[in-house]
Amino acid sequence: MTLVLQIVFTVILIEAITNILSKSDLFEPVRKFFEDHNKFIYKLLDCPYCTSVWVSSFCVSILYLYNINLLPKIILLFFIGVVFHRLSNMWHFIIDRLDRNYVPKFDE
Secondary structure, X not given: OOHHHHHHHHHHHHHHHHHHHHHOXXXXXXXXXXXXXXXXXXXXXXXXXXXXXXXXXXXXXXXHHHHOOOOOHHHHHHHHHHHHHHHHHHHHHHHHHHOOOOOOOOOO
């Protein structure tokens, strides 16, 4: 895989993990726990800009380990799956907007 493609995939991975940590229902209990027990960590998790700094450090480490062949293949496959998941979400979003039958859902 070329370095440019690795960087693009890493950026997508950073965005996906950041979104999951700072916005998803899955991590809501974790954010709530830190809101009650440690405001500093809560602020880091609740702010996507803050979270992305730490997630990018983690992902760059993964990229480095991949490039020096120290990353176990199963971990690499997991992260590739996250990247493909995010790419498919983006593609789905585009197709929905191009579809004439698309009706946006609004929160009530």
